[in-house]
Amino acid sequence: xxxxxxxxxxxxxxxxxxxxxxxxxxxxxxxxxxxxxxxxxxxxxxxxxxxxxxxxxxxxxxxxxxxxxxxxxxxxxxxxxxxxxxxxxxxxxxxxxxxxxxxxxxxxxxxxxxxxx
Numbered sequence: 001x002x003x004x005x006x007x008x009x010x011x012x013x014x015x016x017x018x019x020x021x022x023x024x025x026x027x028x029x030x031x032x033x034x035x036x037x038x039x040x041x042x043x044x045x046x047x048x049x050x051x052x053x054x055x056x057x058x059x060x061x062x063x064x065x066x067x068x069x070x071x072x073x074x075x076x077x078x079x080x081x082x083x084x085x086x087x088x089x090x091x092x093x094x095x096x097x098x099x100x101x102x103x104x105x106x107x108x109x110x111x112x113x114x115x116x117x
Contacts, residue, residue, distance in 0.1 A: 007068070008040030011058055039063040048075035049092055053100065 042065040046054035051067050058065035067073070081087045085095040 007043030009063075010043045010045060010068075011054075011063075011065070012045040041065070043068045045071070046073060048073040049089065049096065053096060056103075 039062055042058050042063045044051065044055045044058050044065050044067055046067075051073055055065045055067055077087055077089055077092070079087050085091045
């Protein structure tokens with residue numbers, strides 16, 4: 001975590017509704033890559049339980065990213081959300097763990113392939 005004043009850009013992630021394809025950190029990083037000095041530093045705003053993955057996703061898109069220090073993130077689940085895993089915390093946490101493990105598996109496989117393992 002770092003002060004929000006140190007950010008070049010603030011990236012907010014939606015929780016409970018999926019943005020259109022091509023949105024999110026990837027498109028922002030791509031646009032910022034064209035600037036002198038590259039994509040810069042992102043202060044990431046997201047749902048409390050989703051924040052770590054939001055920061056990791058932003059970093060995976062070649063941006064230095066962190067959660068802003070001193071700002072509480074939203075943490076109330078909506079039982080009427082369109083996606084079941086965003087209605088209830090236990091369901092979301094398991095879904096998030098599966099997603100993180102899938103990403104880790106992909107990263108490890110890519111690294112092993114690059115290293116000729």
